[in-house]
Amino acid sequence: MVFSSQIFLFYFLGLALLLYYAAPRFMKQGVLALLSYVFYGWWNPWFTLLMLLSTVIDYGCGKMITGGGPERARRRRLGLTISVISNLALLGFFKYAAFATENINGVMRWLGLGHAELPPFLLEIVLPVGISFYTFQSMSYSIDLYRGHAPPARSFVDFACYVSMFPQLVAGPIVRYGAIATQLVERRHSVEGFVRGLTRFNFGFAKKILLANPMGEIADLCFDAGGGALSAPMAWLGVTAFTFQIYFDFSGYSDMAVGLGRMFGFRLPENFDSPYRSGSITEFWGRWHISLSSFLRDYLYIPLGGNRLGPGRTYVNLMVVMLLGGLWHGAAWTFLVWGGIHGAMLALERFMGKKPFYSRLPLVLRVGFTFSFLLITFVIFRSDSFAEAGRYLEAMFGSGDSAPAAELLAAQVLRPANLFFFAICAAGIWGVPNTVRILERLTVAKAAGGLILFGLSTAMMFRQGFNPFLYFQF
């Protein structure tokens, strides 16, 4: 189920809160874990078995890592190795097997060797929702134990609760075990905290429904255009709308996740900090999907050597991290290339002292250039293929169509409602503080405003129909 659905808002959430707060303290983790399994199993009951398997493996690995006795060092390394390999294997199989099969066959055809006799089911594997998130979380437990950043979970139930916790299960933020370990043992429930949580949830819900979804409609119209319908202005408008959509969709979801976590007494990490106000790509990656970028920094970039092995190796490490980061988003060459372009830009800015080549410009222009770079690279991210991305970029840079169908597309895109919400989005990104800043100090007006936004968003949600979150596909 998704947060923005009738079943979640008007059935599951209320029941979950009731059961959680009715449960005695020692049972709260178990209740929350069970509720989370129901939440996840609603997508597909079989997915829960996979998550349970990952949980059992990593809990066992945690025992190996923190256990005493002879050959302790070897057992610790073995536990870590099993955890990392098993999680990456799960992720690799379900997410990348079909991609690998297609590419192996492609290479063999190119070499004139026919095609590989690989089992056909490899092309039909269903990607379990959220697997990219919970496998990383689960791995972080083993890594944090190995590094001594956290004590082991008190019980299997505590650990299962951490892995499966529904507020952040399917689309983050990626919560590392070290950041939540003490909260699993002891956390404070207060009505003020609950209201802070529900207000944050309401704001996130509004971002998703009132801002992200309308922008998604514009983006879909433009990116799905063909047959002579995409003009240059519409192409720019379409990718800008997508850029707005992905931000409000994902940050809205993160707000909802953080808010829900708070309603259950947890303080989850922030995931966004006004990324489109960045004056460089380096700054952007410190503000966008923070939980992923910090995960990759701490668990991949630094172990690879970070910036400690000289500038050349630093640039290589940056590229490796960003290529893998791109691939994490999806099993497609477009994601890999998107990540690679960002990696190259990061390397270039590192070469220039962590500054962009336009660093001497005024802030507004630096932000403009950075945003333009994001727009262009998001074309590759959004497109299904390089050919499509190429056609879209061609349209953006002047060879767009002016056929009568283009006027029809423009008539659909430039509707008053679309322009209104587009303006609200732009104001929300550059004109007002982000949700975190707004809700730093919670006032009666803000809490009441949140409730009003909840009402408006619910009404609009019913009008819009089914609306899953973009990052669910990752």
Add this chain to the structure above:
Amino acid sequence: MNQKMKNPYRGESGERDVSFGKGTATAFAAVFLILIAGPAVWRNAIELAKGNAGWAPLVEVFRVTQPSLLAHFTVFEERLERESEFAAGLRRGTQAMMTRVFREGNRRTMIGRDGWLFYRPALDSLTGKGPGPERAAVIARFGEQLREMGVELILVPIPTKPMVYPNRLGGGREDQIVERKDAEGFYDRLRAGGVQVVELTDLYAAEKESTEMYLKQDTHWTPEGLQSAAELVAAHVKERPWFEELEAPLVTTVEKGIEVENDGDGVRNLDLGDRTGAFFERERITISRVVDTRTKGSVALNNVASPIVLLGDSFTNIYSRGEMGFGAGAGFADHLAGRLGMALDVIAINGQGTTAVRRELAGRSYSAWLMRDKKKAVIWAIVERDLFLTDASARAEGVVWEDVAFNEGAIEGAPLTLVGTVRMKSRIPDPRLAPYREAFFAVEYTVENVIEGEYNAEVIVVFHWAFRDGKMSEASRFPVGARKTLRLVPFHERADELRWVGNTMNDSIEDNLVPYWAEGVE
């Protein structure tokens, strides 16, 4: 081991304070909980009060009736959404607000200028990326199947409203027509494969200067639009070399000036509920009904014996079938039949003009024999939207493009003697009014006992004489429930001697079985 707790990434930005106390916080929490729990509690209470007739979600979620849990969750959630009056009320109210403030439609209907409504998928089919290569291939293969049976395929792509009136949506000139850049290439590929394509776009471009070709609030063509199309298609068919040899016994008149009014499907798709009247008046039009001069009724459109098949969708059904709310007997099939002078074999299903209609044609008993022996042409009138939606959009709209297989009809155990009970009878024409002296009709029997031969199904379809020399047969008087001993031969052994007439079958008779002819009845 180092137990030092490290939070390696940036933590929360500071939460400075909450400016209100516990009492206010409790009130906010209570309001939120009422908001999220209230609708569900209310709905479940009402449904539980209905007893067995109710559907209380909190009970039904545990009542698994589907083959899998996933199917159960999916069906449950769909029903929850579909039957939620709370959701429907909010949806309609919000849509009314959006329509009033922004002139905004929804995912099905786009509001253009001066209240003109456009079907969004029709727009997508014009501005989208178009279909994959398989689409044209499916049509070409169907044409090839028909050609092998000696039947011609005549494709009639019906333009969509935004093609003909783009200026009524947004910019553009009044005289402009919008076509996809790749449309002509698509049709040329079909022509190269032997499919005849009768395009209506040029006709509509010329006629729209003086005549409204589309309804304002509905997806479909006006009566004038369809009549122009019928004229053009009829002219094309009459030029075919085989047409001259056909009998054209149908004589019709046209009853003009029949007024009808209805809400267009564009309005219904907006789902404004009680508020509809505040935004849109009912669409009023004048239809022209085609009347069979012999029967004084509508033209027969289910004549299986007709040499011309018409496959269609809602564009064929509108004004023809009263269920669409715009009158009856005045549709494309009626006017086409009148111009051709013969009843047609029409298979038209709303929203299913791509594959379901072909499947029904091909799925008839002995369909291959029927096509080879009785048919000359299949006219396939299908809205262009369904031709040019992307593969993904087509799937989302339930538009399916698949091959069909014609039924050669295997014979099982002839001759046959069995005992059966009458279940159903097809309609028998009045011999005083029918333009023929003999006719037969279909009876569906429940098989009780097979005395001689082999027959495995529970039901059997048997053709009997309905009347001969104008006199009703004994079989025509068989009541439902009557038990008869039947001596039967497969129908195809007698089909050449028999004259096919209209209304020997109706929709309720099972048409997937091998039919038999009654040689004797006791």
